[in-house]
Amino acid sequence: MSEAAARPVVPAAAPQAVEDPELLTSLDPLLREWLPRQRWFAGKGRPVTGFTLDSLTQLRPGAALLHLLVRAHQPPADEGPGDCYQLLIGTTDALAPHLAPTVIGHITQGPLAGRTAYEALQDPGQAAVLLERLRIPGALGALRFHRGPHGEVPRGLVPRPLQAEQSNSSVVYGDQLIAKVFRRVLPGVNPDLELPLALAREGCHRVPAPVAWYETGDATAPGGTTTLGLLQPYLKSAADGWELALKHLTNQQEFIPLARELGRATAEVHTALARALPTVTYTRAHTEQLAEAMARRLETTAHQVPALLPYVPALTTAFDALADLAAGGRNWKAQRVHGDLHLGQCLYDPADGWQLIDFEGEPSRPLAERRMPHPPHRDIAGMLRSFDYAARSHRPWNPAWSDACRAAYCTGYADASGWDPRTDPVLLRAYETDKAIYEALYEARHRPDWLPVPMAALERLAKDG
Numbered sequence: 001m002s003e004a005a006a007r008p009v010v011p012a013a014a015p016q017a018v019e020d021p022e023l024l025t026s027l028d029p030l031l032r033e034w035l036p037r038q039r040w041f042a043g044k045g046r047p048v049t050g051f052t053l054d055s056l057t058q059l060r061p062g063a064a065l066l067h068l069l070v071r072a073h074q075p076p077a078d079e080g081p082g083d084c085y086q087l088l089i090g091t092t093d094a095l096a097p098h099l100a101p102t103v104i105g106h107i108t109q110g111p112l113a114g115r116t117a118y119e120a121l122q123d124p125g126q127a128a129v130l131l132e133r134l135r136i137p138g139a140l141g142a143l144r145f146h147r148g149p150h151g152e153v154p155r156g157l158v159p160r161p162l163q164a165e166q167s168n169s170s171v172v173y174g175d176q177l178i179a180k181v182f183r184r185v186l187p188g189v190n191p192d193l194e195l196p197l198a199l200a201r202e203g204c205h206r207v208p209a210p211v212a213w214y215e216t217g218d219a220t221a222p223g224g225t226t227t228l229g230l231l232q233p234y235l236k237s238a239a240d241g242w243e244l245a246l247k248h249l250t251n252q253q254e255f256i257p258l259a260r261e262l263g264r265a266t267a268e269v270h271t272a273l274a275r276a277l278p279t280v281t282y283t284r285a286h287t288e289q290l291a292e293a294m295a296r297r298l299e300t301t302a303h304q305v306p307a308l309l310p311y312v313p314a315l316t317t318a319f320d321a322l323a324d325l326a327a328g329g330r331n332w333k334a335q336r337v338h339g340d341l342h343l344g345q346c347l348y349d350p351a352d353g354w355q356l357i358d359f360e361g362e363p364s365r366p367l368a369e370r371r372m373p374h375p376p377h378r379d380i381a382g383m384l385r386s387f388d389y390a391a392r393s394h395r396p397w398n399p400a401w402s403d404a405c406r407a408a409y410c411t412g413y414a415d416a417s418g419w420d421p422r423t424d425p426v427l428l429r430a431y432e433t434d435k436a437i438y439e440a441l442y443e444a445r446h447r448p449d450w451l452p453v454p455m456a457a458l459e460r461l462a463k464d465g
Contacts, residue, residue, distance in 0.1 A: 024053045024070070026110025027089070030117055034104045035072060035085065040167050040183035042083055042364075046074040054084060055216060057141030059133065063091050063112055065126050067143065069185060069216065084185045086228055088130070090120035099123055121181065127159035127171045130179060134212040134231050142216050143228070150200050150209035151233060153177065167363035177211060178234040182227065182360075186367040187217075190227035194371075195273065195336060195359040204272035206265050207356050208232040235355060241346035242390065249394040249401060258354075259387070259405040262346060263412025265354035266383065270337065270376045271417060279335045280373050286334070287326035291319040294434045301437050305444045307455055308437070314462035318433040321426050332427060334373040341379040342386035362438075380421045381431035383409060385439065385457065392453045433461045 032048045035041055054069035066089045071082035089104065095116045104117040120126035133145050135153040147153070157174030169181045182190060193213050200209035213230040217223055241262070248255040282290070298315055302308040338345065339361030347355045361370030384406050391402035414420035421428055439454035 022110040024051060026107050030105030042184050043074045049073050055142035057143050059129050065090050065120055065129055086183055086185050088120040090118050090123055090126050091115040121169050122161050124159040131173050143214055145214045147212045148210055151211040153212055172234050175236045176234055177231055179231045181229040185226055187226050188367050191371055192360040193227050193230050198276035199272050202272040202276045206269050235347050238347035238349040241343035244348055245343050245390040256404055256408040259408040260412035262354050263409040264416040267413045267416035269356055274335045277336045279333055282332040282334050284326040288323050291323040295319045298437050301441045305440050308440055311458050311462040315433055318430045322430045325426055332375045334375050337374050337379045339370055341382040377427045377431045381435050384432055385435050388457055389453055
């Protein structure tokens with residue numbers, strides 16, 4: 001990656017090795033209990049049957065801070081490689097009382113017997129070590145730390161771990177920078193690093209530019225590199241888009257101007273991504289495959305969410321109509337997109353306007369799929385669904401608010417791009433239907449009380465056919 005070469009990689013001091021190969025064995029019983037309880041653990045509901053160690057790096061001498069890439073093995077695919085997780089574990093002879101909630105367990109065997117293991121990112125002293133490693137580029141064990149040309153990393157910023165994370169963990173430093181640590185690690189460059197770097201090259205100021213990042217692997221080797229975490233500016237004065245929308249709903253304040261500006265911001269990001277990275281054309285074969293995949297997802301989801309079954313025939317027409325257009329010779333330009341765009345992925349600052357964040361895509365999908373190009377309609381549909389969610393989470397439900405925001409968002413997008421997404425209703429309906437199907441499955445599994453929200457949208461979308 002070109003930004004990695006922006007500054008030379010200077011080797012850091014060699015870590016003190018943990019000599020005893022039984023280290024993972026000593027941690028095994030503790031991790032089997034602790035790991036499944038973490039909100040970012042992907043294999044919930046299945047027991048952990050064992051671990052293998054991909055890498056172990058000491059970030060502080062004497063095993064005071066360990067960085068591990070660990071594969072958790074679970075049935076029914078015990079023979080597979082297992083999901084890989086990034087762990088930062090502190091060990092100590094005497095744990096400070098305020099760190100009691102972070103305890104992983106007491107180590108009773110192996111080279112660290114008698115010490116207590118704990119989640120290190122929740123310890124400001126340990127989190128400060130990560131910032132210092134990111135401040136100075138270099139190699140440390142299996143890890144490589146890089147600095148880009150966008151911004152500085154001052155010394156001594158006070159760490160503050162964030163608690164409301166799902167698929168990763170974040171630490172704010174001095175209200176100036178925020179580090180994101182990816183927990184479930186997948187091989188390859190994470191789009192949350194790749195896309196903001198590409199946008200920074202294009203001079204797009206709608207996305208915070210990465211200041212530093214770290215990875216494992218070798219860019220010249222067949223497996224390439226794997227992104228482990230990144231450091232970005234922290235937008236202290238910015239408001240979360242979801243919270244801002246709910247506040248406007250509660251106070252009966254007009255959100256339409258903000259929705260229009262958010263449409264403009266989305267279009268600016270899409271335009272910059274299309275300049276920065278290769279685009280493709282969705283031919284008939286591409287589009288038919290897309291429609292077939294959406295139809296299969298509907299069928300599979302309906303078996304898991306029975307409330308969906310009565311709507312399957314009408315919803316399928318959304319995907320049939322898309323395939324029919326493709327058969328008639330219609331094609332679409334596809335490009336890299338955000339992949340999981342909604343109000344919660346947007347921040348608003350009155351001085352700087354809207355910023356888009358969290359370009360990971362949907363964490364449950366494979367990384368290769370998240371990096372595939374799509375027509376911009378995918379992001380637009382995600383935001384349209386988000387306005388609907390906001391309106392329905394408020395009591396009383398305000399459908400007019402959602403309709404007005406959806407229209408304003410599309411108008412803003414058209415103002416900035418010269419193209420109004422509403423002039424392409426077939427593809428937009430297909431993507432919105434697919435998104436609502438995804439939401440229905442998620443809510444049925446995790447928040448059954450919210451299932452009526454996507455179900456109401458699916459009922460509307462079924463009538464649109």
